[in-house]
Amino acid sequence: MTINLEKGGRINLSKTHPTLVKVRMGLGWDTKKFDTGSDFDLDVSVFVLTAASKLLSDQHFIFYNNLQTPDGAVRHAGDNRTGDAQGDDETIYIDLSRMPPNATEISFVATIHDAEARRQNFGQVQNSYIRLYNDATNEVIAQYKLEEEFSSETSLQFGSVYRNETGEWLFKAVGAGYKRGLLDFVRAYGGNV
């Protein structure tokens, strides 16, 4: 059974799926093409963070030019440049068993490539969602459909997979919009760019 999360909602994966090891995150969106004269490319990035919300290393910033963490715990399946895919537009694979012990949060952020020059924002994006699968069984464990209308935001934190004090893994629906670019996120998470 799929759990539908609301903004701010969470699910304790260690309780609902105690044997879960391989997780697949699918992110999807559609763009209102008539609103914009140029291509519209949303990019999903992943930040693997310590308890202090800092990147474990610069290599733990996963994006279209760095598709995998050195430990192999997180892998990005690659860039989709249009949002036209059927179903998930970009996919991230996570192996919880390979996650370094000091990794406490895996944050999923979407940004619009070249948003400023192309004068694009999340007001031109619709049907956004993040979906968490058990990659071993293809079961959709939880999903979060973003209901909110974003107007001028150029980036969006969709959600996080994180570890609590007792070592349980949870998934949280965040849905926070920002007027920030990708580099601003990297800097905020303590990356060197």
Ligand SMILES: [Ca+2]
């Ligand atoms: Ca993309």
Ligand SMILES: [Ca+2]
């Ligand atoms: Ca799509």
